[in-house]
């Protein structure tokens with residue numbers, strides 16, 4: 001079953017077209033990597049999936065984005081949509097408040113007030129993001145005191161706390177050291193059993209290690225989308241092959 005689909009998706013920033021007829025199907029509980037050279041539209045595409053581009057005035061969108069067969073732009077309330085399709089950004093961006101309050105923030109916004117229930121969600125989310133053991137004795141300390149890798153896992157916990165179905169990740173490890181990166185990669189392997197993950201990465205080894213499917217973007221188009229092993233070892237398009245083998249980008 002496809003949890004997300006785009007149909008002939010075009011996106012314009014003013015007069016400049018950043019996405020061109022993008023057709024992409026994403027299977028439930030899979031990891032899809034979006035790769036391609038800088039400026040080819042990966043982040044733009046990712047943001048169309050939970051309507052983060054709505055915040056940019058000049059954006060115009062044509063075509064369809066479907067989440068569970070319903071139109072993201074006309075059949076969902078945007079708050080509800082972003083609860084179900086969470087996002088983790090390139091630079092860890094915890095709120096300047098305690099570790100506990102970072103994770104409880106989303107659930108509180110969605111109306112959960114019961115202290116025991118919140119405790120439960122915070123613990124479960126931090127465990128889910130593989131950071132519980134490192135922070136359980138300092139939950140009331142400021143999140144900005146954590147290391148970069150810990151902050152990024154906290155941001156993942158914050159996203160998990162509202163129980164999303166899909167996790168969008170835009171280069172989530174590019175600001176991290178190799179050990180923190182490995183921790184996040186291991187975590188993704190666990191998360192994909194429960195969630196659908198769509199991740200932008202410039203790291204080809206990472207795409208190869210963690211993803212089931214890979215979509216290669218170039219100049220706003222999806223050149224090729226296939227099982228990751230096919231993209232890496234049997235690309236059908238010469239442009240994919242050139243990119244994978246490092247001839248450009």
Ligand SMILES: Nc1ncnc2c1ncn2[C@@H]1O[C@H](COP(=O)(O)OP(=O)(O)OP(=O)(O)O)[C@@H](O)[C@H]1O
Nearest residue numbers: 013016018036037038039040041042043044045056
């Ligand atoms: N807010 C914006 N306003 C105008 N143009 C934008 C905006 N955001 C992105 N663009 C343009 O849209 C195109 C795609 O950008 P996007 O950020 O999606 O690329 P990307 O593939 O994520 O690149 P990178 O790998 O460098 O992150 C680029 O030409 C970029 O300059």
Ligand SMILES: [Mg+2]
Nearest residue numbers: 042043044200
């Ligand atoms: Mg980007």
